[in-house]
Amino acid sequence: MTLSQTFADFATGLTIDAIPERVKERARHLILDSVGTGLAAVGAKWAEATFAAAGDLGSGTAPVLGYGRTLAMRDAALMNGVVTHGLDYDDTHSRGIIHATVSAFPTALVAADKAGASGGDLLVAYIAAMEVSTRVAAVGAGGFHGFGFHPTGLIGAFGSTLAAGRLLGLDAQQIAMAQGIVLSMAGGSLEFLADGAWTKRLHPGWAASSALTAATLAKRGFVGPPATYEGRFGLFALYLRDAAPALLAQAAEALGETWEIEAVSVKPLPACHMTHAAIDAAIALRAEYELTAADIAKVIVLVPEAVIPIVCEPVAPKRTPHTGYDAQFSIPYTVATALLMGKFTLDSLDPAALNDPAVLDLAARVSYAVDPDSDYPKHFTGEVMVETRDGRMLRHREAINRGASDRPLSNADIDAKYFENAACTVDATRAAHIRAAVLDLHLHPASALGDILAGATAPQGVSA
Incomplete structure (x- = not known):
């Protein structure tokens, strides 16, 4: 049959x-x-x-x-x-x-x-x-x-x-x-x-x-x-x-x-599911360490290898999204917004948000690397590592993205x-x-x- x-x-x-x-x-x-x-x-x-x-x-x-x-x-x-x-x-x-x-x-x-x-x-x-x-x-x-x-x-x-x-x-x-x-x-x-x-x-x-x-x-x-x-x-x-x-x-x-x-x-969150764990990790880091843009030297986001062509590349347009849709598929933009604002909402996709100089400046300092411990596609894992200007390395990992079947809403x-x-x-x-x-x-x-x-x-x- x-x-x-x-x-x-x-x-x-x-x-x-x-x-x-x-x-x-x-x-x-x-x-x-x-x-x-x-x-x-x-x-x-x-x-x-x-x-x-x-x-x-x-x-x-x-x-x-x-x-x-x-x-x-x-x-x-x-x-x-x-x-x-x-x-x-x-x-x-x-x-x-x-x-x-x-x-x-x-x-x-x-x-x-x-x-x-x-x-x-x-x-x-x-x-x-x-x-x-x-x-x-x-x-x-x-x-x-x-x-x-x-x-x-x-x-x-x-x-x-x-x-x-x-x-x-x-x-x-x-x-x-x-x-x-x-x-x-x-x-x-x-x-x-x-x-x-x-x-x-x-x-x-x-x-x-x-x-x-x-x-x-x-x-x-x-x-x-x-x-x-x-x-x-x-x-x-x-x-x-x-x-x-x-x-x-x-x-x-x-x-x-x-x-x-x-x-x-x-x-x-109102973005590509492949960005969610990184967004939540960024929100957690901001809350725990009370980070401001001035504190952050650079950011590295660990993501599953398979999602890189979707939410990380090409790098230049991902760091400067022109539309809300661009932004929803951008690790640099979503993570920068989460680190600065402590949230990511539909308002984060408005033109005013997309053109916020502080967000774009931080997005330019966001890069990515392959997450060696990801179990994708079972989970859309994400880890954010923030290097501060005073030399600290802060990190938070979301091994199971919020909303997943084993961490459901x-x-x-x-x-x-x-x-x-x-x-x-x-x-x-x-x-x-x-x-x-x-x-x-x-x-x-x-x-x-x-x-x-x-x-x-x-x-x-x-x-x-």
Whole structure:
């Protein structure tokens, strides 16, 4: 049996009663976290541009978080993926290095709405997508990044296809076929790292849109290749080339018995997950030694070797980020900000913060080295060493990044993060109403959740 068929059987056979209560509760909180990050992004320039472009392509009645019901299903999924991922504050499965919720949930939301499904059906489809996307990404063991591919867009398309297929009424054979079809649509380039371009924000939404397309084609009898994952030009041989792993069968190991959703990390900081341990180490050093910029001669940050091309190089632009997105993928900037300010928040990504002379001056003194003791990608380790002008060498190590599955944020922590993010666009009463709708989504029709999220806020010039 191919992996496509194994995954399809899992997706069609999964029932809400077969999922442990703790998994369902965590899943609803991961969705809440995603909704909060999406609300914080409503009205951003890149979000407005995406919404306007989607409107140019057509209209419909599918729900879009904070933007109403004016887009067609695929464009709504694209838009929901853009806003929930666009601030890079969304959850991450560490072993797969994938932001899986921001393709799985946008797909499940619009497909369930289209199908008139229950909120429980939406939740099961979301969990099925999460289980497969995270497992397939983990088989790559971080290798996709090495070839310039972003797993969030690339691999998210496959899990999302299961969600779309289940909710749109496909049988297992059709869902297996849909995965072969989406193989020709999946992608996501890391070239945005060169200059902070907006394209990364498109990746999960494009995965969701592609999943809906592939599922609908398969439902109508369109034929795709069956060996989606194992084939000579299947996913792993194509995108990992000579690095294609021999342990492909692990992707389906204990599927439906162990739950990868419990290994999903929630971000405590609005930056690339690979910077978090270093940021927290810098904050700890500042607090312990009451450091000021004048105290610091130079800084060395120990990071996993695999993350160097993403958050450390090229050195010059990492030390002088031009956009907030640049800054989120910069060890020099994030560590300098944390050492000087004792925190790293969404405000740290504003133009005024990016141009702060004191931060830029310190960032120029931040360098990096390979962390010899890292267990990446299990953890995104980080250690900061500060050499002071009076000759001291101060250091702090974060061996397990905060928010990791074995150092998780609690559901209460997620609540607090949600309310902080939601406050960017809605008042406290509205935020509480949205939270209740998400956490009780399994008790109501999926369309009810779509209505609430679509009307969550009304950006200037946009009718909700």
